[in-house]
Amino acid sequence: xxxxxxxxxxxxxxxxxxxxxxxxxxxxxxxxxxxxxxxxxxxxxxxxxxxxxxxxxxxxxxxxxxxxxxxxxxxxxxxxxxxxxxxxxxxxxxxxxxxxxxxxxxxxxxxxxxxxxxxxxxxxxxxxxxxxxxxxxxxxxxxxxxxxxxxxxxxxxxxxxxxxxxxxxxxxxxxxxxxxxxxxxxxxxxxxxxxxxxxxxxxxxxxxxxxxxxxxxxxxxxxxxxxxxxxxxxxxxxxxxxxxxxxxxxxxxxxxxxxxxxxxxxxxxxxxxxxxxxxxxxxxxxxxxxxxxxxxxxxx
Amino acid sequence: xxxxxxxxxxxxxxxxxxxxxxxxxxxxxxxxxxxxxxxxxxxxxxxxxxxxxxxxxxxxxxxxxxxxxxxxxxxxxxxxxxxxxxxxxxxxxxxxxxxxxxxxxxxxxxxxxxxxxxxxxxxxxxxxxxxxxxxxxxxxxxxxxxxxxxxxxxxxxxxxxxxxxxxxxxxxxxxxxxxxxxxxxxxxxxxxxxxxxxxxxxxxxxxxxxxxxxxxxxxxxxxxxxxxxxxxxxxxxxxxxxxxxxxxxxxxxxxxxxxxxxxxxxxxxxxxxxxxxxxxxxxxxxxxxxxxxxxxxxxxxxxxxxxxxxxxxxxxxxxxxxxxxxxxxxxxxxxxxxxxxxxxxxxxxxxxxxxxxxxxxxxxxxxxxxxxxxxxxxxxxxxxxxxxxxxxxxxxxxxxxxxxxxxxxxxxxxxxxxxxxxxxxxxxxxxxxx
Numbered sequence: 064x065x066x067x068x069x070x071x072x073x074x075x076x077x078x079x080x081x082x083x084x085x086x087x088x089x090x091x092x093x094x095x096x097x098x099x100x101x102x103x104x105x106x107x108x109x110x111x112x113x114x115x116x117x118x119x120x121x122x123x124x125x126x127x128x129x130x131x132x133x134x135x136x137x138x139x140x141x142x143x144x145x146x147x148x149x150x151x152x153x154x155x156x157x158x159x160x161x162x163x164x165x166x167x168x169x170x171x172x173x174x175x176x177x178x179x180x181x182x183x184x185x186x187x188x189x190x191x192x193x194x195x196x197x198x199x200x201x202x203x204x205x206x207x208x209x210x211x212x213x214x215x216x217x218x219x220x221x222x223x224x225x226x227x228x229x230x231x232x233x234x235x236x237x238x239x240x241x242x243x244x245x246x247x248x249x250x251x252x253x254x255x256x257x258x259x260x261x262x263x264x265x266x267x268x269x270x271x272x273x274x275x276x277x278x279x280x281x282x283x284x285x286x287x288x289x290x291x292x293x294x295x296x297x298x299x300x301x302x303x304x305x306x307x308x309x310x311x312x313x314x315x316x317x318x319x320x321x322x323x324x325x326x327x328x329x330x331x332x333x334x335x336x337x338x339x340x341x342x343x344x345x346x347x348x349x350x351x352x353x354x355x356x357x358x359x360x361x362x363x
Numbered sequence: 364x365x366x367x368x369x370x371x372x373x374x375x376x377x378x379x380x381x382x383x384x385x386x387x388x389x390x391x392x393x394x395x396x397x398x399x400x401x402x403x404x405x406x407x408x409x410x411x412x413x414x415x416x417x418x419x420x421x422x423x424x425x426x427x428x429x430x431x432x433x434x435x436x437x438x439x440x441x442x443x444x445x446x447x448x449x450x451x452x453x454x455x456x457x458x459x460x461x462x463x464x465x466x467x468x469x470x471x472x473x474x475x476x477x478x479x480x481x482x483x484x485x486x487x488x489x490x491x492x493x494x495x496x497x498x499x500x501x502x503x504x505x506x507x508x509x510x511x512x513x514x515x516x517x518x519x520x521x522x523x524x525x526x527x528x529x530x531x532x533x534x535x536x537x538x539x540x541x542x543x544x545x546x547x548x549x550x551x552x553x554x555x556x557x558x559x560x561x562x563x564x565x566x567x568x569x570x571x572x573x574x575x576x577x578x579x580x581x582x583x584x585x586x587x588x589x590x591x592x593x594x595x596x597x598x599x600x601x602x603x604x605x606x607x608x609x610x611x612x613x614x615x616x617x618x619x620x621x622x623x624x625x626x627x628x629x630x631x632x633x634x635x636x637x638x639x640x641x642x643x644x645x646x647x648x649x650x651x652x653x654x655x656x657x658x659x660x661x662x663x664x665x666x667x668x669x670x671x672x673x674x675x676x677x678x679x680x681x682x683x684x685x686x687x688x689x690x691x692x693x694x695x696x697x698x699x700x701x702x703x704x705x706x707x708x709x710x711x712x713x714x715x716x717x718x719x720x721x722x723x724x725x726x727x728x729x730x731x732x733x734x735x736x737x738x739x740x741x742x743x744x745x746x747x748x749x750x751x752x753x754x755x756x757x758x759x760x761x762x763x764x765x766x767x768x769x770x771x772x773x774x775x776x777x778x779x780x781x782x783x784x785x786x787x788x789x790x791x792x793x794x795x796x797x
Contacts, residue, residue: 069457071662072377072589074651078663079622082603083718086676110651111663114616115608199450206447226471226701228478228789229775230622231715235784249378249459251450338406 070258074107077246079230080209081111081193084244087234088191091119091244092184095148097137098309099255099266100195100247106264107246108193109144120187122149124180126172128290128311136267151183168292171313177361181217184241191234191242199251200339209248215239217361252307252339253332260325270328272305272321283316307339377589377661378457382476382509384500385486390517394486394559395449395462401566402581404451446476456585470503470734470749474699474789477507478775481590484513484580489522489556493535498735501536504550505543506697506737506751506791508771511551511587512540515580519572520558526574529556543737546793547768551587555580589661590771596660598626599688599765599773600634600680601717606665618649618665619674624717624772628666628682629657636672637679637763638690643668677719679763679773688763688773695793697732697767698752698778702787705747712787713779714758717772722759722781729753756790767791 085091093108095101105121112118123137141148153172156162161182162175184192198205208224210232225233236242247255259266276287278297285291287299290312304317305328322328385391399405449460461480463472477483483504487497504512514536522528533554540549555564556575563569566581577583606618628634632645647667648655658664666680681687700706706725714723731742732751739753746752767774778788 068377075622075661075663078651079603082620082663086604086718111620112604112606114610114613115606198448205449225786226475226789228475228777228786229772230479230624231717231775231777231789233715233777233779233784233786235713235779237784240784249448249450251452251457253452254457335406337408 067257067261070254070261073247073250073254074258076249077104077107078111080232080244080246081108083232084191084193084210084234084242085112085118088242090187090189091191091193092149092187092189093119093121093193094180094195095121095123095137095141096195096309097123097133097140097267098195099259099270100197100250102140102264102266103250103255103258104193104195104247105140105144106262117144117146119193120149120189121146122151122183122187124151124176124183125153126176126311127152127154128172128288128313130267130269130286130306130309130312132269133267133309136265140265149183149187151179153179155179156182168294168297170292171311173311173314174360177217181361184217189241190236191244193244193246195247196245197250197252197255198245198248207245207248209245210234211243211245212236213241213243213361217241219243219359219361221359252335253329256325256329256332260329266325267309269306269309272303272323274301275304275317276301277304277317284319285314285316286312288312376456378459379584379587379589380459380461380479380481381484381584382461382463382473382480382482382504383484383486384463384473384477384504385484385515385517389486389488390559391462391486394484394515394517394557394565395460397559397562397565398460398581399449399451401562402451402453446472453581453585458584469499470751471699471701473500473503474507475701477504477509478771478789480507480509482511482513482584482587483509484515487514487516487532487536489516489518489528489532492532493539495735497536498539501540502543502545502734502737503751505540505545506732508547508767508791509550510548510590512553513580513583514552514554516554516556517559519556519563519569520561524556524563524569524571526572529554529575544739545737545768546766553577553583555583596625596770597686597765598628598682599624599717599770600628600666601719601772602674602676602678602680603718605675617671618667619680620663620665621680621718622663623658623660625660625770626682626685627657627659628664628680630655633683634668634680635683635687636674637681637688638761639673639678641670641672642683643670643672645669677717679717681763686765686769688765688770690761691758691764692761693726693755693757694764695729696754696756696776696790697793698746698754698788698790700746700748700750700752700788702780702785703748704780704785704787705745706787711781713781714756714762714776714790715779716762716764716776719762720779721762723778724757726755726757729755753793764792766794768793 095105153176156179157164162178208227276299277284278299305320306317322331447462451458461476463476485500516529516532556572557564564579568579600623601621602619603621606620608616630645630648635642646669648658649665712723713720730739730753733740765773774792776790777786780787
């Protein structure tokens with residue numbers, strides 16, 4: 064039994080949600096980015112149905128601009144648990160002409176990955192997609208349900224959300240609709256790290272402090288990579304950084320840090336003065352309602 | 364860095380879920396902002412966002428209310444999404460704040476927030492006292508069975524920090540709650556004289572009210588038990604999922620996965636399976652952290668039984684020797700109608716009770732609950748969104764139901780639209796009727 068009543072309560076709640084949705088939907092899928100939240104989610108999903116096999120598919124929406132360390136970790140983790148991985152590729156979406164790649168120094172595939180995700184959900188007939196999103200991440204997420212309805216176009220209609228009462232999750236849908244399910248809704252960034260530490264879960268190396276070639280943009284440090292076009296004035300330099308979130312190389316900022324162990328990350332997170340998305344996600348700085356707009360279009 | 368992770372105290376309690384009741388006029392948003400701000404739960408970029416949004420709107424000072432006012436859809440269409448969740452922590456406790464803003468669709472929103480709450484924080488404007496709106500908040504909190512009420516008398520600075528004003532409001536509220544016709548244990552009551560604007564008695568004690576020697580609001584909340592930590596409730600366990608691995612290495616493995624909704628399950632306990640009525644003994648309780656001798660309310664686990672019974676999703680395990688839920692086909696319930704479409708004549712719903720779904724219909728409508736007095740009044744108007752109605756429900760297969768006043772999880776249910784899947788109403792069983 065967990066020595067921490069708080070983490071034990073969050074764990075039990077997440078497992079309850081996983082079992083409720085898997086019991087009542089036919090084609091559930093877990094979205095796995097190999098980021099810390101989806102690592103916890105995958106761990107909980109395995110435990111929820113053990114010693115039975117994982118009764119859901121695992122899928123990654125790959126923008127083609129992910130950190131190579133993260134992709135390596137992703138493949139290794141899936142091999143370890145012996146489950147196949149579906150990869151929905153943004154490159155493929157672009158190649159098929161379903162979306163157009165942005166160009167220029169601020170190009171990002173963050174937005175068009177919603178097209179890839181929705182296409183993959185339709186292609187495989189998934190009726191419930193689990194994600195590791197948490198309500199403490201963003202103002203739009205703060206109003207999100209645990210079990211959230213998406214219409215035939217995959218859109219989130221904040222006005223048309225089902226009230227959630229007690230622990231009675233309504234998982235009914237009409238044909239063509241699907242559910243997004245967030246078992247970690249009530250977890251905070253610190254809870255996720257505390258849990259990773261308690262369970263000894265492995266995370267990709269980019270979460271730990273390392274030397275990296277970076278450049279500064281809009282007050283953030285971005286990794287120098289072939290995926291990101293730099294402006295003339297943006298020069299790279301080498302420094303010790305780590306990443307607080309794992310996303311596209313084009314929009315995920317690094318923070319200066321010397322935290323080299325999980326304990327040090329927990330210590331750093333517990334005294335952080337900026338939210339993880341505020342510190343490291345260029346995509347959320349676009350407008351006051353950036354996350355809300357992307358969610359409406361089908362973003363996770 | 365000087366912080367040592369090992370020196371962080373282990374949090375002994377489950378997170379405390381708080382529902383807030385009050386309007387902008389009562390200073391609710393200011394109170395939430397004050398709690399977050401004084402408890403140092405606001406991040407620099409969140410504060411910056413609020414400052415920026417305040418400037419853009421031309422406000423003279425930073426409006427902490429904007430913290431909980433999120434979506435573009437809400438601003439542009441003048442709507443409010445029913446509940447926003449905020450998280451903050453002190454060294455002693457984690458908090459989940461369910462904030463249901465606005466006057467619009469109030470009943471629906473508050474029922475939703477209160478259904479998951481360990482405590483309802485009810486705001487009263489010291490100048491206005493116990494007004495109609497406060498009565499509504501108190502009644503809904505009682506009806507939904509929130510175990511603790513923290514009554515916050517705000518704007519004490521505007522009534523000269525007068526003890527008499529506070530005492531009068533406290534007595535009025537005591538009197539009002541005592542008269543409410545709601546079954547079940549009375550809630551734990553606590554009253555706080557505060558000024559959210561100036562911070563008196565929210566996180567920091569007040570220098571202005573020497574006559575008040577109680578704790579601050581935050582100190583009180585830190586010590587409240589979570590719903591699942593309250594002892595002595597009857598034990599109920601809904602089966603969610605039967606684990607039977609198709610694995611030659613585990614030919615006889617059969618485990619019943621679920622979460623203890625109330626009470627305590629123990630190894631060796633004799634249990635009855637409802638609705639079938641068969642009995643067996645618990646041989647093992649598995650969890651993520653290994654086998655347990657006992658699993659308390661809120662814990663997800665896998666239960667093994669000594670006998671090879673037919674048990675499936677939707678069944679309830681109940682230990683013998685304690686109170687047993689009744690198997691009912693019709694019962695009286697209070698409904699909170701949540702959907703724009705009211706019940707249609709002879710409509711058949713899906714009723715979701717625990718992990719079981721059965722078909723159900725509303726047999727008769729006994730009346731409407733007056734949200735200010737709690738009284739059952741005969742009503743000519745149809746059941747519509749935001750009304751509370753007392754009805755007689757018929758289910759087409761028996762369900763193992765408890766009275767909501769005794770057990771929240773096995774006394775509550777949803778009415779789901781059989782065609783669209785929409786959640787139409789939330790219900791609380793009052794009594795079983797034959």
